[in-house]
Amino acid sequence: MSLTQQEKPRLGRRRSTCILNEKRSSVNALQIFAAVLFMLILPTLGGIPICELIKKRYTLSSAYMLGLLSELAFCQLIFVPLVLIRLSFVACANVLLIFIITMALLGAYLYWIYIKYGRKEQPSKEPAGWDIADIVLFVGMIALIVFILYNTIVLQHTDDDDSRFVVNAVDMMRTNKLFLTDPATGARLSYWKGELAKDVTSPWAIYPACIARWTGVRPVAAFHSLIPVQVVILASFVYYALAERLFPGERMSKSMFVIFVWMVNLYGFYSLYCGETFLMTRGWQGKSIVAGVGIPAMIMLFLDVYQDQTQRSSYVLLILLNLAMCLLSGMGIIIGAIMVASFTIVYALEKKSTEIGVWGMLMCLPNILYYAIYTIVKAAA
Amino acid sequence: MDEIIAQMMEWGAKYVGGGAFFGMALISCVFLYITSQKDRKRIVYPILTSIILAMNPISISLLFSDMSYWRFLWMIPDGMLIALFFVKMIKVCRARKELIAAFVSFMLIIMIAGNYVYEAAKFTKAKTPDKLDRGVKAVCDVMLELDNHPRAIMRDKYLCEARQYSGDIKLYYGRNIHWYITYHDWEHEYYYKMLESRTPNYDKLLALCIEEDLNFIVTYADKSIPENVLEEYGFREITEKDNSIIYYRADEAEE
Numbered sequence: 001m002s003l004t005q006q007e008k009p010r011l012g013r014r015r016s017t018c019i020l021n022e023k024r025s026s027v028n029a030l031q032i033f034a035a036v037l038f039m040l041i042l043p044t045l046g047g048i049p050i051c052e053l054i055k056k057r058y059t060l061s062s063a064y065m066l067g068l069l070s071e072l073a074f075c076q077l078i079f080v081p082l083v084l085i086r087l088s089f090v091a092c093a094n095v096l097l098i099f100i101i102t103m104a105l106l107g108a109y110l111y112w113i114y115i116k117y118g119r120k121e122q123p124s125k126e127p128a129g130w131d132i133a134d135i136v137l138f139v140g141m142i143a144l145i146v147f148i149l150y151n152t153i154v155l156q157h158t159d160d161d162d163s164r165f166v167v168n169a170v171d172m173m174r175t176n177k178l179f180l181t182d183p184a185t186g187a188r189l190s191y192w193k194g195e196l197a198k199d200v201t202s203p204w205a206i207y208p209a210c211i212a213r214w215t216g217v218r219p220v221a222a223f224h225s226l227i228p229v230q231v232v233i234l235a236s237f238v239y240y241a242l243a244e245r246l247f248p249g250e251r252m253s254k255s256m257f258v259i260f261v262w263m264v265n266l267y268g269f270y271s272l273y274c275g276e277t278f279l280m281t282r283g284w285q286g287k288s289i290v291a292g293v294g295i296p297a298m299i300m301l302f303l304d305v306y307q308d309q310t311q312r313s314s315y316v317l318l319i320l321l322n323l324a325m326c327l328l329s330g331m332g333i334i335i336g337a338i339m340v341a342s343f344t345i346v347y348a349l350e351k352k353s354t355e356i357g358v359w360g361m362l363m364c365l366p367n368i369l370y371y372a373i374y375t376i377v378k379a380a381a
Numbered sequence: 382m383d384e385i386i387a388q389m390m391e392w393g394a395k396y397v398g399g400g401a402f403f404g405m406a407l408i409s410c411v412f413l414y415i416t417s418q419k420d421r422k423r424i425v426y427p428i429l430t431s432i433i434l435a436m437n438p439i440s441i442s443l444l445f446s447d448m449s450y451w452r453f454l455w456m457i458p459d460g461m462l463i464a465l466f467f468v469k470m471i472k473v474c475r476a477r478k479e480l481i482a483a484f485v486s487f488m489l490i491i492m493i494a495g496n497y498v499y500e501a502a503k504f505t506k507a508k509t510p511d512k513l514d515r516g517v518k519a520v521c522d523v524m525l526e527l528d529n530h531p532r533a534i535m536r537d538k539y540l541c542e543a544r545q546y547s548g549d550i551k552l553y554y555g556r557n558i559h560w561y562i563t564y565h566d567w568e569h570e571y572y573y574k575m576l577e578s579r580t581p582n583y584d585k586l587l588a589l590c591i592e593e594d595l596n597f598i599v600t601y602a603d604k605s606i607p608e609n610v611l612e613e614y615g616f617r618e619i620t621e622k623d624n625s626i627i628y629y630r631a632d633e634a635e636e
Contacts, residue, residue: 026509027510151499156506157502158514160556162545163541163556170545171548174548175548182557184552184562194562196563217510253472260488261463262460265460267491268402270399274397276402277502278455281502281504291452296460299458299461302427335452342430342431342434343431346426350423
């Protein structure tokens, strides 16, 4: 919207001191391609080495979930120390980019080997043929997910908490500093005051800011338009994987399960505080992802532990998931620890297994560490 | 302790809303407990344990003084429990017609008992990928066209979204005025209340702008600043957008 000559007083322009210039609202085809590359393709390729490591079948959903999980866990491991030593945002983004590309290249190589030479894989538990009911329900499930994705893209819902989460990303791209700008006013800070102490140990805002940097979209658009799409896809994969543990080999039951979970999410606006509301109305915020994706994912992995407590890969994945939950939100640090403790206590007693107990304690270590760091940072403010 | 329990009950009641979905999740837990020893041990017991660990008065008083403790109720995964219950009930059906009827019935139960989020939560059509209020963007665009780094005091509507649109905009106060984000300043609150009042004292507000080197003031269209006050402090009216009037004072170095 431009002013008329009469409205616009004559004055000189102040030179911008921004390190990274902000563009006005628009997304072009190249940016969409870049978003698909960084948010879908590269994580999927990056998940293949993890599938290889834990001897899992190379499926699209497994690769994507494991790839994204390893990215988020890496973010938490690396970003927290980098924030504490006050490294720049660009340095963080470059470190993450190197990780993502390395994993993707490794994954592409492993997949090429797989295509060329095949691979020993566990046989699928699914029956060979598709029944009409299987097809109808599977198509129905996909249609429902597409419907939710469509609404995620075309609809908007504002939330006041974005005045911290989104603005943190905006400011770090602008100033190249991590959480050292007051999101409320724009004033520079010498220390992480108030709620910013939570962002030191749960620096989720850095990830969408990195996506914004690599794709060229504005950080607010990365948060509001790109991340929710990724979350819906990830959630759908997690729900289906959870269904595989609950109804192994039953295609119809799995599709029905996912349909019902999404229907509960769609119609679950029974209060402003429930997990369904958070996921559907502010799915880009870390705590919403904890509620809608992290908690079901944790239950899914613990079902694997219940199935076979000697499978070390389940524990390793749980550690990665716990790190990801810590990245997403301060609530993730606490909820992750409580859920790990609860499942560990119950399963260790049920299976009379000290191994589960030991792994449970190991899994809680990151949460304890990050909570301690948060307490120290907050006390020092 | 009584106070904590009373607070827990209050927050719990707010969380469950009408109670239908929460009730269905609890029914599912009971169903799983009764019908499947395996699910009792691997699902119900851990969920109950996590709630007990998090939401007893001792934990609350030791760890959680924050009012957002109701988030621990997220550890009861409603969607998963309700879906599990419904699928297990459907699996009991043998005939295809029974299966279809059961599936459709459960879908209807969810739709009738729940609130469709896209309507109930007042979603609107997005015009741009930013998904910000168009009025906010219009006002910010005017400010940014005049100054690459506007320093502003703005009415309440813009406090949360102006800086999402552009980090180049600096605000005298933002959402910290509502005790969020960084720190609450009583002086900021004083001027915030002044601007939001029915008859703002613009003499004091514009004096503040001079003192704090703010070059924009964005106020309500029906509470315009008198001409004589504008002249005294060197502000001028630029335009009206989004039921707001934008006033600007050029920096002395640039005039």
